[in-house]
Amino acid sequence: MSTQKIYQHKKQFGQHFLLDKSAIQKTTLALAHAWPLGDIWEVGPGDGALTSALLELNRTLYVSEIDSDLQERLTQTFAQKPIHWLFGDFLKQELPTEKPLALVGNFPYNISTEIVFKLLQHQAQFPVMVGMFQKEVAQRICAAHGSKTYGITSVLTQAFYHTELLFTLPPEAFNPPPKVDSAVIRLIRRPEQELANLPLEQFRLLVKTAFNQRRKTLKNALAGLPLALNAMPPAFLSLRAEQISVSQFMDAARAMTS
Numbered sequence: 014m015s016t017q018k019i020y021q022h023k024k025q026f027g028q029h030f031l032l033d034k035s036a037i038q039k040t041t042l043a044l045a046h047a048w049p050l051g052d053i054w055e056v057g058p059g060d061g062a063l064t065s066a067l068l069e070l071n072r073t074l075y076v077s078e079i080d081s082d083l084q085e086r087l088t089q090t091f092a093q094k095p096i097h098w099l100f101g102d103f104l105k106q107e108l109p110t111e112k113p114l115a116l117v118g119n120f121p122y123n124i125s126t127e128i129v130f131k132l133l134q135h136q137a138q139f140p141v142m143v144g145m146f147q148k149e150v151a152q153r154i155c156a157a158h159g160s161k162t163y164g165i166t167s168v169l170t171q172a173f174y175h176t177e178l179l180f181t182l183p184p185e186a187f188n189p190p191p192k193v194d195s196a197v198i199r200l201i202r203r204p205e206q207e208l209a210n211l212p213l214e215q216f217r218l219l220v221k222t223a224f225n226q227r228r229k230t231l232k233n234a235l236a237g238l239p240l241a242l243n244a245m246p247p248a249f250l251s252l253r254a255e256q257i258s259v260s261q262f263m264d265a266a267r268a269m270t271s
Contacts, residue, residue, distance in 0.1 A: 030059035031119045031145065033186035036197070040117070040143055041066040043179055043199050048115040048141040056103045056118035056128065056144075059083070061090050063119060068094055075114070077103040104131060108138060115141040122147045122191065129154065129170060132200075136173045142200040143179075151178055151196035158258045165224045169217065171259045173208065174200035215240075216266035223254035223262075231257070244268035 031037060040063065044053070052073040058064045064087075067074055077099040078084050084100045099106055104127055108114070116139050120128050125146050132139050146154070149162075155176040156163040170176060179197045184190035219241045226234040232250040235242040242250075244265045249257060257265075 029119070029122070029187040029189060029191045031062055031186065032188055033182060034062075036180070036182055036186060037063050037066050039180060040145070040197055041070070043197070044115055044117050044141065044143040045070055047143070047199060047201050051140075052110060052112050052114050054109065054114045054116050056116065057121050058087060059119060061087055063117070064091065064096070067117065068096070073097070073110075075099055075109045077101070077106060079103070103128070108135060111138075113138055113140050115139070115143070117143045119145040122150070122193075125150055126166060129166065133169055133173060136202060140202045142174070143197065145182075145195055145197050147191070148181055148194040148196045151198045154200075155198060159256060161255070163255050164227070165220055168220045168224075168259050168262055170200065172203075172211070172216065172263055174202055176200055210267055211263055212266055212270045215269045216263065219244075219266050219269065220254075220262055223257070227254050229253065240269045241265065 044067075050072075052075070053067055053070070054075040054077070055064060055067060056077045058076050058078055060083075064074075064076060068091075074095070075097045076087070078087060079100075079102050081100075084098070088098065097109060099109060104124060116128075116132055118128075125144070128144070132142055153162045153164060153166055154170050155178045156167045158167075177199045179199055182195045182197075184192065184194065186195070218238070219235075222238050222241060223231060223234050230251050230253055231245055232242070234254060235245065246265075249261070249265075
């Protein structure tokens with residue numbers, strides 16, 4: 014008979030535990046198809062529903078959890094399982110191995126964008142990511158140019174990853190139900206040749222400067238950044254940032270250093 018106390022969800026950690034078994038299966042399969050052999054790092058295991066499914070893949074599994082109450086429950090639940098526990102704040106944790114990792118999780122919505130930026134910071138070591146996000150955030154990451162939701166996160170992510178919105182879920186698929194719909198997305202890193210000679214700092218600066226004044230044309234938005242302004246083809250200068258594709262931003266960043 015279990016002696017575990019009833020768990021009280023903590024709002025500060027953005028906890029909404031996934032209940033939908035079909036979603037767990039689809040998430041696991043999406044990861045396995047894109048990442049058939051390597052190590053996995055799960056973030057925000059909650060009550061361990063996705064963790065159990067990931068164990069069935071028979072991979073090296075690292076799991077990050079910040080909540081000390083959940084840490085105790087999880088180590089009891091998975092006492093005999095080969096899991097490398099990484100207790101603490103994922104955003105502050107070092108990568109647990111030098112091997113490539115697939116990142117996966119029902120990500121806490123209050124830090125989900127920060128998780129993406131950590132992924133991008135270490136993108137060479139994360140060939141695949143499959144994660145649950147607030148639907149609006151997922152749509153922003155996957156948005157195409159010309160869309161109102163296309164922005165800095167869209168461009169910076171899609172420069173390094175092919176993005177795919179896999180499926181959506183209603184609030185009742187979670188406990189407690191969030192106040193928003195959710196979506197699972199998959200990111201698969203682009204081949205190295207597509208990233209060749211991309212100056213990262215100039216690229217990030219160009220994208221952020223262009224979108225920080227997204228209602229202005231590039232001629233005005235980039236006025237304080239002459240190198241970027243000169244790198245843009247003249248035909249683009251009357252356009253706004255949301256009208257410029259990811260590849261066009263990448264080409265302009267390369268031109269800034271040529």
